[in-house]
Amino acid sequence: MGLKNFICKDVRNQNEPxxxxxxxxxxxxxxxxxxxxxxxxxxWGAVKYSPYKIGLIFAAIIILFAITYNSSTKVSLTLFLMFTFIFSLSLIPCFGWSAGMQNYFITMLMMCYFAVHAGMAFKIVLTLLVLCVRIVTIFIYSGTLPETEISEVSGKMIQSVNISAVFLLTVIISYIYSHRENIEESKLMKYNDSLAREANTDRLTGLYNRRYASDYLDSVKKAGTLGAISICIADIDFFKKVNDTYGHDAGDLVLKSMAEILRNECGENCLVSRWGGEEFLLIFSGVNGDDAFTMLDTLRKKIKNHVFTFGEQEISVTMTFGLTEYDFSGNIDKTIKEADEKLYRGKTGGRDRVVY
Incomplete structure (x- = not known):
């Protein structure tokens, strides 16, 4: 915990990222x-051969680390880029070309893109500069042997250490600079999803609203190959009497409970939406009119026998259904109007029935 606080301690200038x-x-x-x-x-031979170079590198790392607590990000980043050039190029002769010191240029490149706050043109120039220096090192240092004798096994171990360090730094830099963006992107996606749900969902019942149902019907109209489509408009009978007798809270409870019944009973192939007030639009995909009629008549009986409990009050209601089958060669708006007309006939004909 102490090391984490030490590393994550803020800079003196509060405006610095x-x-x-x-x-x-x-x-x-x-x-x-x-x-x-x-x-x-x-x-020990490597240390003995270049003691001043090694000592200066250690001192430089410590000093540059300390500078990060008192300087601006821009200054610290510039010093880092300069140091990494010197670090890599001075240690290639010490450990040999195969040690992979030149791979630290990758770290420089990543910091140029992630940490430098500048336009893309400037970053491209920095990238080309790093690339040029990397190519020059190939011509100057390629095949360079270490200044002191290092066994083949030790050479491979040193190479593994440096490659592992570069890989680790690549992962760390990528994580640090992408983690916040990923979190923010995830939050934004969740927020957009919640907005979409809110825009398409009736707040009281949790069903799809008229807007979503209309969009769905438009997609059905354009698809034209989904098989049989049956459309029903259902309306709670004498719902105004429920509000007048038991109050609007009781009416809301009936609407929410009715929505749950419709959702549970109509099945996965039925889109249930609140069409307006106490009206519901049911869209059966892949279900012809005869099968939909059988399902709705069973549903009608269940609703008639269901008791809605509000406090100590027991409320019973019935529902009337107007059902029609959509002909893909016809007009879907006309089909909805036909279902609405059949609902009206059911209302005037005594209610609590399915008119098909």
């Missing part, structure tokens, strides 16, 4: 550890 500074501190720690491991593996 913290993320870049924290990333640089982690990079310096990883580079320091990797450099120590390289020296341990290479043995």
């Amino acid at each position: 913290k993320r870049g500074i924290v990333t640089l501190r982690i990079i310096y720690i990883v580079m320091m550890v990797a450099f120590l491991l390289d020296l341990v593996i290479a043995g």
Whole structure:
């Protein structure tokens, strides 16, 4: 916990972004550890041969790490890029070309893109600069042997340490600079989903609203190959009497309970929506009119026998259904109007029935 606080300590200037500074501190720690491991593996001979160079590199890492607590991100980042050039190019002769010191250029490249706050043109220039230096190192240092004798096994171990360090830094930099964006993107997606649900859902009943049902019918109209489609408009009988007798809270309870009954009984192939007031629109996909009529008549009987409980009050209602089958060669708006006319006939004909 102490190390985390030490690394994540904010800079003196409150206006400075913290993320870049924290990333640089982690990079310096990883580079320091990797450099120590390289020296341990290479043995005392490497230290004895270049003591001043090694001492200066250690001192530079410590000083640059300390500078991150007092300087701006821009200054610290510039110093890091300069140091990484020097670090890589000065240690290639020490450990040899195969040690992979030149791979630290990848870390520079990533920081150029993630941490540098500048236009894309400037970042491209930095990228080309890093690329040019990397190519030059091939011509100058390719095949360079270490200054001191290092066994083949030790050489491979040093190479593994440096490659692992670069891989680790790549993962760390990518995580630090993408984690917040991923969280924000996830939050935005969830928020957009909630907005979409709210826009398409009736707040009281939780059913799809008229807007969504209309959009769905438009998609049905355009598809034209979904098989039989049966459309029904259902209306609670004498619902105004429920509100007048028991109050609007009781009416809301009946609407919510009715929505749950319709959702549970109509099945997965039926889209249930609140069409308006106490009216519901049912769209049966892949169900012809005869089968839909059988299902609705069974549903009608269940609703008639169901008791809605509001406090100590027991409320019973019935429902009337107007059903028609959609002909894909016809007009879907006309089909809805036909279902509505059949509902009206059911209302005038005594209610509590399915008119098909």
